[in-house]
Amino acid sequence: MIDDADATLSPERRDPAFPPSDAHPGPADVRRGDDSGEVLIVTGMSGAGRSTAANALEDLDWYVVDNLPPQMLRPLLDLAGRLGGQLPRIAAVVDVRGRDLFSELPAETQAIRDRSNLRVVFLDASDDVLVRRFEAVRRPHPLQGQGTLIDGIRRERDVLATLRESADVIIDTSRFNVHQLANRIADLFADAETPAHTVTLQSFGFKYGVPPDADLVADMRFLPNPFWDDDLRALTGEEQRVVDYVLSQEGAAEFLDAYAAALRPVFAGYQRENKRHSTVAVGCTGGKHRSVAMVNALAERLRDLPGVAVRVRHRDLGRE
Structure with missing residues (x-):
């Protein structure tokens, strides 16, 4: 499978931005059966960005299975059902690497539509x-075989047309880079509660x-150290007396306001560049x-901050 070097959203009628046809259900119209989880089949042209x-x-947080034979789709969903909701969102990458097995995908897809919230995303490129x-x-x-590269691409287009x-x-x-494609996938398939970026704010000791x-x-x-105050030495920065001491020092409030403002852009x-995790470390002695x-x-x-989840970790708190 080949990641994109470059990748553009085609204004197809089945993109959520355009009304689905009457013949095929769109994302909001997919029938739901006994299975309550979401199922996504990722397929399309080799080199169009399936691995991205x-x-x-x-x-x-989708459970992703790569290069799955179409005949294994329903057993996978049966297993998910027996796990009692532990796999609520399953994505299966199915493509022509499956060779003759791939021909079963349309029938398997229709069978799954009758029982699950299924969507099929097709990745293409010129x-x-x-x-x-x-x-x-x-x-x-x-699918190149003994022919040329373009022979393989054209043969695959024929196989995937239906x-x-x-x-x-x-x-x-065709015109997306890997980050733009990942962002487009996030726009389409992220849970409404999934943050676009998670930052871990971590305290630490330089020593x-x-x-x-x-x-x-x-x-x-640059701030006075509470360690040298006998009344504060045994306490930590999670206790209000230390907080009041630290934040009342000259430059403390100014730093907080300026640093928070600097981190916003x-x-x-990071969200635009699809960097989903970062760590901001804040140290003292x-x-x-x-x-x-x-x-x-x-x-x-x-x-x-919109789209940002904040986690706090105190790495060295409690160390001697």
Whole structure:
């Protein structure tokens, strides 16, 4: 399977932005049977971005199965039913790598439509773009055989013509890059409650080392250390007396306001670039007082950002 080097949304009638045809149910009209979970079949042209789409769906907490024979779709749904809702959203990547088995996909798809909330997304791209992507990775087309690359692409188009016609969503990836395609998948298939970006605000002590996975690091050692106050030494930055002490220091409130304002466009940019997770590390000497108080205060300022989920972690709290 080939990731996109480049990928554009085709204005097809079965994209949710356009009304579905009468012959095929759209995403809002798919029949629901005994199974209450969502099922998504990802298919389309080799080189059109199926693996990028699969990775994006995994990031959205879909359970993704790659290169699944069509005959295994219904057993997979039966298993999901027996698991009692543990797999509420299943995505199966089904394509011509299955060779002769692939011919069973239309019949299996119809059978699943009768019992589940099913959508079929078809990824497509122009012939010249597909040729360029295959040449970039120096791999043959799965249907090329003894012919040329373009022979394989045209043969695949013939095989997939009926399936493309019956798809619920068609995405032309010719002009998308991998991030744009992942964002389009998120727009279509993210749960309404799934954040576009999750940031972990982590306090730490410089004496124990900077977190190696930190995307951004802030240093609170410009503030007086409560450690040198005998009344505060045994406390932590989660206790109100320490919080009041830290936040009342010169520059503390100014830093919080300025840093929160600086992070807002950063997280907005992360969402545009499909960076779904980041870590902002805030340090002091031991990770017990100043950094803890600042992380908690910063979290309060960021919790209302659209599309952003905020998590708090105090790495070194409790260490001697």
